[in-house]
Amino acid sequence: MARDDTTTPLLQAINVHRHLGWGETHVHVLRGVDLTIRHGDYVSIVGQSGSGKSTLLYLLGGLDRPSVQEEDGQAVDPRPRVLIDGNDTAEMSDLALANLRNEKVGFVFQFHYLLNEFTAQENVALPIFRLGRLKKKDAMDRAAELLAELGLSEKIRRRTNKLSGGEQQRVAIARAMANRPDVLLADEPTGNLDRKNGETVAAVFESLAAGGQTIVLVTHDSQLAKRAARQITMEDGLVIADHAG
Amino acid sequence: MVTFISIRYLLAHARQSIICITGVAISVAMFIAMTAMMSGFTDKFIIETVESSGHITIHDEPRQSDTPILETHFPKSQGVLILKGPKPRDTVQKIKNPTGLMAELMHLPGVLAASPTVSGNAILTYGTKTATTTVIGVDPTRHLRVTTIGDDVTEGSFNRLQTTANGVILGWGLASLIGARLDDTILLSSPTGGSSIARVVGIFQTGVTPVDYSRAYMLLNDAQTLLDKKNVVNEIVLRTEDYTQARELAAQVEAVCGYKTESWQEANANFLKIFRIQQIITYIITGALMVVAAFGVLNILIMAVLERVSDIAILKSFGLSRNDITRIYLLQGLVIGLVGSVIGLVCGKLAVETLRRIPIQMEGLVKADGLLMSESRQNYIISFVASLVIVMIAAVYPARRAASFDPVEVIRGAR
Numbered sequence: 001m002a003r004d005d006t007t008t009p010l011l012q013a014i015n016v017h018r019h020l021g022w023g024e025t026h027v028h029v030l031r032g033v034d035l036t037i038r039h040g041d042y043v044s045i046v047g048q049s050g051s052g053k054s055t056l057l058y059l060l061g062g063l064d065r066p067s068v069q070e071e072d073g074q075a076v077d078p079r080p081r082v083l084i085d086g087n088d089t090a091e092m093s094d095l096a097l098a099n100l101r102n103e104k105v106g107f108v109f110q111f112h113y114l115l116n117e118f119t120a121q122e123n124v125a126l127p128i129f130r131l132g133r134l135k136k137k138d139a140m141d142r143a144a145e146l147l148a149e150l151g152l153s154e155k156i157r158r159r160t161n162k163l164s165g166g167e168q169q170r171v172a173i174a175r176a177m178a179n180r181p182d183v184l185l186a187d188e189p190t191g192n193l194d195r196k197n198g199e200t201v202a203a204v205f206e207s208l209a210a211g212g213q214t215i216v217l218v219t220h221d222s223q224l225a226k227r228a229a230r231q232i233t234m235e236d237g238l239v240i241a242d243h244a245g
Numbered sequence: 246m247v248t249f250i251s252i253r254y255l256l257a258h259a260r261q262s263i264i265c266i267t268g269v270a271i272s273v274a275m276f277i278a279m280t281a282m283m284s285g286f287t288d289k290f291i292i293e294t295v296e297s298s299g300h301i302t303i304h305d306e307p308r309q310s311d312t313p314i315l316e317t318h319f320p321k322s323q324g325v326l327i328l329k330g331p332k333p334r335d336t337v338q339k340i341k342n343p344t345g346l347m348a349e350l351m352h353l354p355g356v357l358a359a360s361p362t363v364s365g366n367a368i369l370t371y372g373t374k375t376a377t378t379t380v381i382g383v384d385p386t387r388h389l390r391v392t393t394i395g396d397d398v399t400e401g402s403f404n405r406l407q408t409t410a411n412g413v414i415l416g417w418g419l420a421s422l423i424g425a426r427l428d429d430t431i432l433l434s435s436p437t438g439g440s441s442i443a444r445v446v447g448i449f450q451t452g453v454t455p456v457d458y459s460r461a462y463m464l465l466n467d468a469q470t471l472l473d474k475k476n477v478v479n480e481i482v483l484r485t486e487d488y489t490q491a492r493e494l495a496a497q498v499e500a501v502c503g504y505k506t507e508s509w510q511e512a513n514a515n516f517l518k519i520f521r522i523q524q525i526i527t528y529i530i531t532g533a534l535m536v537v538a539a540f541g542v543l544n545i546l547i548m549a550v551l552e553r554v555s556d557i558a559i560l561k562s563f564g565l566s567r568n569d570i571t572r573i574y575l576l577q578g579l580v581i582g583l584v585g586s587v588i589g590l591v592c593g594k595l596a597v598e599t600l601r602r603i604p605i606q607m608e609g610l611v612k613a614d615g616l617l618m619s620e621s622r623q624n625y626i627i628s629f630v631a632s633l634v635i636v637m638i639a640a641v642y643p644a645r646r647a648a649s650f651d652p653v654e655v656i657r658g659a660r
Contacts, residue, residue, distance in 0.1 A: 054657075058653050058656075061562075063561075063562055063652055063653055064653045094566060094567055095566045095567075095568070098561070098564050098565060098566040098567075098569075099564060099566075101562065101563065101564045102563060102564020102565075103564070106563070107559075107562045107563065109559075109562075109656055111555075113555050113556070113558065113559035113562075113656075114559075115250075115556050115559070115560075117253045117254060117256075117257040118253060126246065126250075126560075126563070127563040127564060129246035129249065130246050130563065130564050130565060130569075131564070175563065176563075178563075187656075
């Protein structure tokens with residue numbers, strides 16, 4: 001169920017620029033992106049490789065910060081800002097930003113990035129431990145619940161390297177959802193999966209979105225993108241289209 | 246959570262962790278065993294020397310020489326003064342009024358006992374064998390209050406000096422040099438022409454070779470006669486409450502009595518310097534071992550960091566801060582250091598006990614029937630803290646390296 005929260009946008013990008021590298025390797029990845037994501041939005045971002053969609057996703061999730069200067073050192077005007085639930089990431093300390101990510105943002109990447117030394121349940125419980133609001137046992141129970149919701153109740157105590165690709169990605173989604181984040185950000189979540197597993201993961205996203213979870217996913221998969229309620233198209237570091245699916 | 250992740254990472258690489266822990270443990274154990282061995286040797290020498298020779302010795306040398314004759318008579322003369330044909334006065338060096346002086350010194354805080362002695366060189370002859378010795382004339386009752394030489398007498402008894410005419414107690418080294426045994430009669434000759442037929446009433450063994458090979462004790466009167474120093478006391482030996490404070494007390498005693506006064510530290514300064522150098526060398530060697538062990542920890546933690554770059558990225562993505570990541574790796578260093586150090590302490594203790602039981606005849610500066618091991622809580626604490634600190638320092642670089650990874654770069658790099 002979508003939250004009725006129209007006052008503060010959940011995510012907001014204002015004139016976001018991002019420069020990567022220096023000199024000959026310099027790339028102006030984002031060239032002034034403005035974007036607003038509201039609570040309950042299910043958004044897909046598409047575009048060709050190098051269009052800046054993943055970079056935008058990392059900025060929206062507070063994993064990275066926008067460049068405030070052009071390559072020549074001139075200040076970008078107006079100042080680029082990324083707001084997560086009203087918090088300007090540029091003005092936050094590393095620790096505050098880390099805490100914000102822990103509480104409000106869940107990331108899913110193309111590769112699952114699960115910690116192989118831990119079981120599926122422990123992987124999911126780690127962000128809950130970090131948040132520190134639940135006791136260890138309750139955190140583990142919550143992780144088990146999430147895994148069960150994603151059809152992995154039989155495999156919660158398995159080391160993650162003993163799971164299939166689709167199962168690993170579902171564990172990664174469960175981990176991203178562990179602290180009931182305001183937004184789930186997914187970067188090519190089906191890019192490393194076969195069709196069957198990709199479909200399973202897509203169904204998980206649809207189910208979560210139907211439950212009111214805000215989701216922003218970056219994908220090359222046009223079929224997956226079309227399942228989102230809102231589609232944004234990027235090209236050469238700019239948003240060139242933004243329309244409901 | 247940081248602890249949970251750290252321990253799991255350590256256990257995941259159990260073999261490397263065990264190697265690290267073993268390295269730390271060996272370095273700590275070596276430190277304890279080597280310092281115990283060095284301290285045992287040093288302590289034996291110091292204790293035996295101090296206890297058999299007294300804590301402070303007052304010599305018969307006045308602190309200041311008498312003012313020269315001309316300066317006495319013409320204290321403000323600007324001219325050149327020449328004294329022709331002076332006749333040196335043949336003065337006997339001795340401590341004046343030793344009994345009164347000892348009574349005065351006994352009032353000084355920290356002085357427990359005083360013993361007057363006379364000493365001089367002599368030649369021992371037994372049959373065809375001769376050896377040079379330092380004869381020390383003592384009042385046995387008083388002398389046993391300032392030294393423990395009585396406890397070192399292995400044959401005969403120190404008190405037999407009082408009951409036997411011309412009795413002498415020899416160091417076992419001297420006795421073995423000339424082949425004399427208990428109750429044998431030997432000839433003592435002094436450079437001043439005195440000689441005495443003496444009966445060996447005791448043989449002592451302090452374990453300190455220079456003492457055992459040089460000293461012979463006689464009754465004070467007998468020694469004064471032999472050395473042609475009638476009624477002369479040329480040394481007063483003092484026992485103090487705390488022998489480690491002897492240097493400070495010696496300065497006070499010298500101020501009171503006006504004679505050159507030496508603490509045991511000054512008397513054995515050369516040996517103490519050698520021991521200090523040995524101690525420094527021991528610390529350097531064992532410290533180097535700890536550094537090598539720390540490099541092992543550094544190496545393995547760096548490998549662990551490099552193997553887990555993507556783990557670090559994902560941990561950061563779901564909210565672990567730089568400090569959290571730093572703590573994960575510092576904690577691994579801490580666990581390796583703690584476990585290694587504790588095992589090292591236990592192994593060090595076992596090594597000390599094992600070495601102590603090895604029967605090795607040692608005869609050098611100190612004579613002993615086995616390796617002399619002297620443990621101190623301080624050395625255990627030093628080794629524990631030092632190894633922990635060195636290992637933690639080694640863990641800082643990998644931990645900071647881990648914390649410095651930019652998760653975005655890592656994730657981009659994996660795409």
